[in-house]
Amino acid sequence: MTTPLLSIKGLQKSYGGKKMVLKGMDAEIFHGEFIVVIGPSGAGKSTFIRCINRMVDPSEGELLFDGQDLAKLKGKKLRVARSKVGMIFQHYNLIGRTNVIKNVLHGRLGQIPFYKSALGLYTSEEKSMAFHLLTKLGLGEHIYKKASALSGGQMQRVGIARAMMQQPKLLLADEPIASLDPKSAQVVMDQIHAITKENNLTCIMNLHQVEVAKNYATRIIGIKDGKIVYDDVPAKLTNEMIDYIYEGKEEEMGQPATGVEPVKGEFSYGA
Amino acid sequence: MMAEQKIPLELPKEKISRMAVGIILLLVFVLSTHFLDLNVATFVSRLENFPRIAGLFMRLNPEAFRPGIEQLILSVALGVCGLAIGGGVSFILAFLGADNLAPHPLFSVIIKGFVSLIRAIPNLVLILMIVASMGMGNTAGVLGLTLSSIGFLTRAFISTIEDQDTAIIETLQATGASKVQIIIHGFFPNVLPAFLAWISIRMESSVAESISLGVIGVGGIGMLVSRSIRQHDHPTVSTLIVIIFTAMFILEMSLNRVKKNRT
Ligand SMILES: Nc1ncnc2c1ncn2[C@@H]1O[C@H](COP(=O)(O)OP(=O)(O)OP(=O)(O)O)[C@@H](O)[C@H]1O
Ligand SMILES: [Mg+2]
Numbered sequence: 223m224t225t226p227l228l229s230i231k232g233l234q235k236s237y238g239g240k241k242m243v244l245k246g247m248d249a250e251i252f253h254g255e256f257i258v259v260i261g262p263s264g265a266g267k268s269t270f271i272r273c274i275n276r277m278v279d280p281s282e283g284e285l286l287f288d289g290q291d292l293a294k295l296k297g298k299k300l301r302v303a304r305s306k307v308g309m310i311f312q313h314y315n316l317i318g319r320t321n322v323i324k325n326v327l328h329g330r331l332g333q334i335p336f337y338k339s340a341l342g343l344y345t346s347e348e349k350s351m352a353f354h355l356l357t358k359l360g361l362g363e364h365i366y367k368k369a370s371a372l373s374g375g376q377m378q379r380v381g382i383a384r385a386m387m388q389q390p391k392l393l394l395a396d397e398p399i400a401s402l403d404p405k406s407a408q409v410v411m412d413q414i415h416a417i418t419k420e421n422n423l424t425c426i427m428n429l430h431q432v433e434v435a436k437n438y439a440t441r442i443i444g445i446k447d448g449k450i451v452y453d454d455v456p457a458k459l460t461n462e463m464i465d466y467i468y469e470g471k472e473e474e475m476g477q478p479a480t481g482v483e484p485v486k487g488e489f490s491y492g493a
Numbered sequence: 494m495m496a497e498q499k500i501p502l503e504l505p506k507e508k509i510s511r512m513a514v515g516i517i518l519l520l521v522f523v524l525s526t527h528f529l530d531l532n533v534a535t536f537v538s539r540l541e542n543f544p545r546i547a548g549l550f551m552r553l554n555p556e557a558f559r560p561g562i563e564q565l566i567l568s569v570a571l572g573v574c575g576l577a578i579g580g581g582v583s584f585i586l587a588f589l590g591a592d593n594l595a596p597h598p599l600f601s602v603i604i605k606g607f608v609s610l611i612r613a614i615p616n617l618v619l620i621l622m623i624v625a626s627m628g629m630g631n632t633a634g635v636l637g638l639t640l641s642s643i644g645f646l647t648r649a650f651i652s653t654i655e656d657q658d659t660a661i662i663e664t665l666q667a668t669g670a671s672k673v674q675i676i677i678h679g680f681f682p683n684v685l686p687a688f689l690a691w692i693s694i695r696m697e698s699s700v701a702e703s704i705s706l707g708v709i710g711v712g713g714i715g716m717l718v719s720r721s722i723r724q725h726d727h728p729t730v731s732t733l734i735v736i737i738f739t740a741m742f743i744l745e746m747s748l749n750r751v752k753k754n755r756t
Binding site for chain 2: 313
């Protein structure tokens with residue numbers, strides 16, 4: 223048997239010692255998987271994904287990745303580990319006043335000394351990698367535009383490029399299409415899917431839309447009330463199971479595939 | 494249709510507390526006027542003298558232009574110097590003292606406390622204290638202006654930094670960026686235009702303070718003004734005031750564009 227890329231053992235989280243949000247989760251994630259995490263609002267999907275790169279500190283449990291326990295890392299070691307994990311955000315999180323190519327190069331920050339990035343001393347390989355990524359994502363002609371001047375779909379593609387710029391071993395995405403219109407959402411999903419496949423990159427993504435999840439995932443993890451209640455291939459995800467996962471929150475299943483939330487320009491930090 | 498129903502736009506509690514504040518403010522005002530013993534009658538009777546005094550000021554003294562402008566340059570230089578040093582110090586203090594970036598919460602508490610302390614002392618008193626301990630002179634003036642610039646700018650810078658979205662930190666952290674990199678790449682692009690605006694706003698008050706410093710013995714055009722007032726040299730006073738007014742006007746006009754970028 224191959225060793226997992228990431229193995230999650232007994233992951234628990236409670237914010238400020240109050241209610242348990244994650245109630246002990248176990249999962250092994252293997253190289254090349256495209257995992258989609260589904261579950262109703264408040265189930266703990268974001269918390270789960272954000273524990274993995276320690277945007278949120280787990281209360282309990284192990285996160286074995288690349289030979290070390292991410293849950294125990296601190297300081298410089300944590301930064302190095304994070305640089306191997308790319309992240310795509312719902313609200314893109316670009317630096318709005320900074321141009322597109324520089325936003326993409328931010329993906330290198332964890333891997334170069336600060337004086338180099340401060341003086342813009344990226345290597346020519348790094349710069350051409352950024353340019354190629356952007357060209358591939360259809361943004362070749364926008365590289366000098368301010369990030370805040372892009373459309374939501376374009377911003378998210380810059381977000382993808384930034385994450386890929388890290389040359390990550392694992393890609394995390396927290397509802398990457400929830401703020402996009404259906405058409406842009408489709409483009410963005412296709413691009414994330416294609417780029418991970420091409421690079422044989424492992425991806426863990428939160429989605430609200432079960433149908434979209436079924437289309438893209440190699441494996442679906444269903445979270446309900448802080449626990450993993452389903453963990454298998456999409457084909458085995460029955461309607462009963464879906465009903466069970468969304469029990470009491472049925473209205474969320476029927477959501478349109480995309481465009482759930484309006485695009486909020488402020489999240490590009492352009493203001 | 495629902496039955497006609499009165500829907501108050503605020504809770505009675507809020508209304509009462511708002512009225513209470515209004516009454517207290519009114520009371521404070523009445524008490525203060527009473528305490529100051531403002532005598533409207535005397536004031537009005539003295540108004541008679543106004544045309545005569547105004548007449549004295551209607552003339553200019555051409556000979557005062559040259560020294561006036563020379564001393565104005567000194568005043569501006571003092572103001573700019575205090576601003577530059579204060580700006581540099583504030584820049585560092587602000588990134589250490591903003592809640593969202595402080596290396597330790599204690600930094601934030603101490604820096605904000607220090608700034609509140611400076612701000613609690615009126616600038617003129619602050620400068621007088623420095624002059625009293627260091628003696629008159631340009632150094633004392635610059636130090637005083639530096640401190641009052643720090644009081645203003647550190648607080649302004651901190652509020653701008655704290656206004657930034659927390660997601661900036663998170664996002665760059667996720668790439669493995671260090672604190673310094675987060676500041677340089679995440680914060681600088683967003684805060685620098687605002688900082689520049691704050692500096693321009695402070696620029697005016699720094700020069701204005703520097704001019705008034707002349708009155709308490711630090712060099713500059715303020716010194717000339719106070720001297721000529723003491724000598725009842727009205728035309729010179731008028732000339733100096735014209736110079737000061739023109740300078741402040743030009744300063745204000747030239748800074749207006751930058752100032753709009755605040756926040
Ligand atoms: N920073 C925080 N502090 C305190 N409680 C939090 C915090 N973040 C999330 N929670 C709580 O943890 C629970 C799970 O939140 P989480 O964001 O992980 O859910 P989610 O499954 O991602 O929901 P959604 O689909 O709405 O994004 C919620 O009850 C939420 O209120
Ligand atoms: Mg979420």
